[in-house]
Amino acid sequence: MNPLEATRAAGESRLAQFLPHAGADYTDWRNHDFGPNGDNRVSGLSPWLRHRLLTEEEVIDAAARVHGLTGAEKFIQEVCWRSYWKGYLERRPVHWHDYRKTLDEALTGIARDKRQNQLLLNALEGNTGIECFDAWVDELIQTGYLHNHARMWFASIWVFTLALPWAIGADFFLRHLLDGDPASNTLSWRWVAGHHTAGKTYLARPSNIARYTNGRFNPVDSLAAEAPAPPASDRPPLQPIPDEPDFELSETTGLLITEEDLHPESCFGERHWPLVVSLQTTGWRSPLSISAHVQGFVTDALVDAMTRNPGVQALGPIDLVDTAAGDRLVELLQTAGIGTLVTPWVPAGPTADALAAVEPILSAVGIRLVKVPREWDVTVWPHATHGFFRFWKAVGPMLSERYAAFEA
Ligand SMILES: Cc1cc2nc3c(=O)[nH]c(=O)nc-3n(C[C@H](O)[C@H](O)[C@H](O)COP(=O)(O)OP(=O)(O)OC[C@H]3O[C@@H](n4cnc5c(N)ncnc54)[C@H](O)[C@@H]3O)c2cc1C
Structure with missing residues (x-):
């Protein structure tokens, strides 16, 4: 059983409950962890934000309209940390690929060392x-x-x-x-x-x-007293932010839904698509097994997104366990007469890895996959080049201007 409901409606309702606390309450208490059954003052919105059942922009918008940017600045900054990290990885995707390589090496190495x-x-x-x-x-x-x-x-x-x-x-x-x-x-x-x-x-x-932790834990004498820094390494070169692709929606355009963005209607509008297909790529997050909670949350969230984005035909969630699933997908698309699949942008990570394996199979039969970046991402990602401070220096004033009318 999933601990949380993986629907946009559940995310919206959690946001509505949290909003009165997104100002002073959050500012004063966000660092306290009172435990799983304690009275924590953080939002708990991250599973919905992570999969874009809720977008960063709409959560920021909701908080700023209630408290003004100044009143909800701490909360809004934290939501912006998500955008910052996303942009940072998008500009330097090599960190994802290096991580996966380091993980494989570490798993192999540790298996050889009994202790x-x-x-x-x-x-x-x-x-x-x-x-x-x-x-x-x-x-x-x-x-x-x-x-x-x-x-x-x-x-x-x-x-x-x-x-x-x-x-x-x-x-x-x-x-x-x-x-x-x-x-x-x-x-x-x-x-x-x-x-x-x-x-x-x-x-x-x-x-x-x-x-x-409000005294729940006090690990005196149990923890390392120092955290030595590893040798510094060069920052990899910056990759460009995604361009607006050249495409038009037509009768042969299908919608692809992935777990990276489960609110495609705010990208493409509310339509009745000739075909909607959803792919589950959760298994690509790790070479080891993913918890049943996580798998289940994503499956339910994909189903929810399909319900909100209907099509003449609807397929999925298809678990993209390997490229054989890609072959089956091509067959289905060809039968439905689909020439182009559009999807909200898929940032660096497991889903992008999975799609990179499928794209050549699609293009071999002339099916185009078009990934469409969101305005929020292309506006803020250019600033995710160094630390968060520099990012906020650019994004903060932009938000301040946008929400000037809501200041107390
Ligand atoms: C080692 C480590 C691993 C982490 N792994 C993840 C992860 O896999 N997925 C993930 O979503 N977050 C991750 N975080 C960031 C952060 O811990 C969670 O986003 C946050 O705890 C989610 O709880 P909340 O929704 O109650 O946050 P709130 O405090 O209510 O914040 C509101 C929203 O702001 C964003 N946010 C808050 N803090 C951060 C942060 N430090 N970095 C990025 N976004 C933030 C989240 O979207 C969050 O839902 C990690 C942090 C650390 C230190």
Whole structure:
């Protein structure tokens, strides 16, 4: 059973409930993690935002209209962190590919080292003897969620106390988080481990954990006292942001729905498509198995998006487990007379990897796949070149102007 309902309506209702708290309440209490059954003041919106059942832009819009940009600035900034990480990875997709390579190497390496392998098993089973860490493993597996501060502490303990490879920790998150996201997850783990900002790592301190868990945990003398930075490496060159593609919707244009963007109607309008097909690519998130919660959330979310975007024919969700599924897809498209498939932009990550395997099969039979970027992405991604501070310096004033009328 999924812990959360994977529909846009459920996301909208959660947003509506949270909105009154998106101002001072969030500003004052967002760093506190009172535990899975505690009175946490964060929104819990990330599974919907991650899959774009809700878009960043509409959540920002809703918060700014209630509190003004100034009143909801902290919350809006956090939503912008998602856009920043997405843009950052889009401009440097090599970080995703490097992560997958590092993960494969780490998994192979650790399997050969009995002692390290046992340490890893203990960590994955929540059996390290570090009370807070073991509780977070349990919470992650049971609920598919961890508070942002717990994610930071968890990743820091994984890397600096347990001395385990960061990429296996990132993969563990990606397999279990309902919001598991190639950009936010990979880049946050890189940031904690010191690969994002030269010379900067994140050290989890017992006093900080005690304070922000409201005394639930106090791991004195259990954690590494230092978090040494790895050697700095060069930033890879920036890739261009996506161009607006040249295409027209016609009678032979089908809609492709992927788990990267489940609100295609805000890209293409409400239409009755000749064909709607949805592909599930959750299995591409990891070489290991993905939790049933995550698989189920995505399947339900794809079904929900198909319900909102009807077609004369509707196919899916098709689980794109391998390219044989791509061959079957081509057959279906040809039978339906589809010449072009359009889809909202698919950013760097597992779905883009899966589509890269399918695209040659489509183009071999003359079917064009057109990925359409959103205005929000092409507006903010150009600023995701360095740190978040520089990003916000460009995006903050733009939002400030847009929501000037809503200031108290
Ligand atoms: C090691 C690590 C791994 C992470 N992995 C993921 C991941 O796989 N997927 C994911 O969505 N987030 C990830 N995050 C970011 C963040 O922890 C979650 O987005 C946030 O905890 C979601 O909870 P919420 O919706 O209650 O957040 P709120 O505090 O209510 O924030 C509102 C929204 O802002 C965005 N947001 C908030 N903080 C961040 C942040 N630091 N980075 C990016 N976006 C943010 C999210 O969309 C969130 O739903 C990770 C952070 C760390 C430190």
